């Protein structure tokens with residue numbers, strides 16, 4: 115069938131809206147009519163072509179309604195509300211252990227731009243267009259998704275707000291709760307307060323962290339961090355930042371959570387740690403960087419890469435929605451909505467930081 119999608123890989127600063135042909139869902143897949151999709155930094159980085167082949171439809175924070183079931187799909191019905199997260203194989207040791215973000219096939223399944231058999235779900239005339247980005251390619255009116263990518267959500271939740279739970283929010287909240295296991299009485303420094311960092315601040319407050327330090331270059335975002343539970347905020351360009359953060363507790367913090375790719379911030383993330391502290395990070399340093407091995411050895415400090423908040427989307431995303439419903443995880447305050455037709459403006463605002471989390475609203479009516 116014909117769909118509207120935003121295509122990357124034909125030049126241009128932002129994905130371009132085009133009409134494409136989409137095939138029917140194959141075995142184990144569903145067709146989702148998208149209601150909304152968030153824009154994440156991974157989309158911005160992939161648009162010019164990095165890990166994924168082109169041309170491709172990006173988008174991996176989709177929320178929508180099940181429209182058609184492929185053969186053998188179980189546990190879903192037409193009309194179900196779903197949000198989409200990453201794809202995974204379901205059978206490797208990581209998947210079986212409930213850690214699908216570390217699936218052995220995560221790279222080909224999320225960034226390969228096709229199914230494992232090499233086929234794609236999209237074409238433009240004779241030309242194949244890559245699909246299945248994170249198992250979704252959700253910058254589109256419709257997506258063909260493997261059943262494992264979809265997480266069913268209650269129908270009384272506002273579907274248009276839920277897409278960012280699948281990547282940006284879970285990366286921050288899961289990073290704090292599931293990966294670092296920050297708890298009552300602990301101290302944490304969140305470095306970089308975009309959508310991921312602010313979700314981490316909310317989660318640290320939710321689990322009862324004693325001191326929550328937030329660092330950013332934007333005073334406006336630091337103010338938001340305070341509203342969400344940060345107890346101490348610092349501008350990232352202040353002098354002696356590491357010692358100022360260490361002074362908050364007198365001995366450094368138990369955890370740091372680095373959402374940036376700046377090498378200097380990766381260094382800071384280790385410098386602020388107390389003895390036995392752990393530095394979690396969600397983006398690799400852009401450029402040359404080496405950890406201070408002696409400080410890690412002498413203090414038993416750890417450096418920990420975290421993907422997708424370590425979370426199992428099937429169980430963790432509904433939990434996040436439940437805490438939102440109770441007013442304890444107000445991630446919707448991070449969202450700015452744009453009609454799908456204004457993807458260029460949304461893209462520019464995501465790049466410049468004018469919007470913390472842009473969400474595209476697809477022009478489809480919402481059958482509740």
Ligand SMILES: [Zn+2]
Nearest residue numbers: 154156281282
């Ligand atoms: Zn993402």
Ligand SMILES: [Zn+2]
Nearest residue numbers: 203206209217
């Ligand atoms: Zn797997």
